[in-house]
Amino acid sequence: MLVREMMTAPVVTVPRTWSVKQAIHLLYxxxxxxxxxxxxxxxxxxIVSEMDLLRGEFETDPGSYLRPVALPGSRPSVGVEEVMTSNVRTVQEQADVLEVVDLMITMGVKSVPVLRGGDVVGMASRRDLMGILAHGDERIRDDVLAALRDSLETTLWQVTVRDGLVELxxxxxxxxxxxxAEIIARTVPGVAGVVLASSGASGTSELP
Structure with missing residues (x-):
């Protein structure tokens, strides 16, 4: 599956001139x-995260736990540029989803910006990945059948799905x-892999 098929789009962005409070309201x-x-x-x-914004708005001193850094009007609000992460790891929209998974695991990040060339076109998050995994086998099978029916003139294919693994x-x-047919099946959300098997296996679902 490609990143563009699972990312959240259109992307919500934060202007670098905004204050932390403005960004908090937007994310919320x-x-x-x-x-x-x-x-x-x-x-x-x-890129700016919830944790970046909380750190920018509250002191880390244990003696002032959850106490605002300053009273209203005492100083200008902290800017997004002061708390954001400037060294951002990104993926291209045509990359494989496994590249996103690898980034999240190795870098410990929850969200990865998705680019088309140099432009931000989406965000890939852990929630997006969980949504893919949450697709049940029955729904994946129905979606694969529909994709094959819509893309191919033949109705010779039968499909079985187990734990996201599709057998054609x-x-x-x-x-x-x-x-x-294999390429079409791989584009369906929730598909973990595709196997071309011999026909006539039990429990298959023939294309209507």
Whole structure:
């Protein structure tokens, strides 16, 4: 599966000139945990997360736990640029989802900006990945069947799914047609892998 097929889009961005409080309101209202920070031309210059914003708004001194850093009017609000992460790891929209998973595991991040060339076009989050995994086998099977029906003229394919692994069963199907069917099946959300199997297995679901 490609990143563009699972990312959240359109992407919500934070202007780098905003204050931490403005960014907090945006993330809260949009129910997101992180957002790219962009300059005046819309180019990404960093990323800011809920934790970055909380650190910017509250002191870390245990003696002032959850106490605002300053009373209203005592000093200007902290800016997003002061708390954002400027060294951002990104992925291209045509990358495999496994690249996102690897980044999240190795870097310990919850969200990864998705680029089309140099432009931010989406965000890939742990929630997005969990949504893919939450697809039940029955729904995946139905989606694969629908994708094959919509893309191919033949109805020779049968489909079984177990733990996200799709098995395609086709009678009298040449290698080219089998490869096309495999590619189509891999585009369906929730598909963990595709196996081209012999036809006639039990428990299959024939294309209507």
């Amino acid at each position: 209202e949009q129910d997101i945990t992180a957002a790219p920070v962009v300059d005046e031309k819309g180019r990404m210059v960093g 069963h086709g009678a009298d199907v040449d290698d080219r047609s089998a490869r096309i």
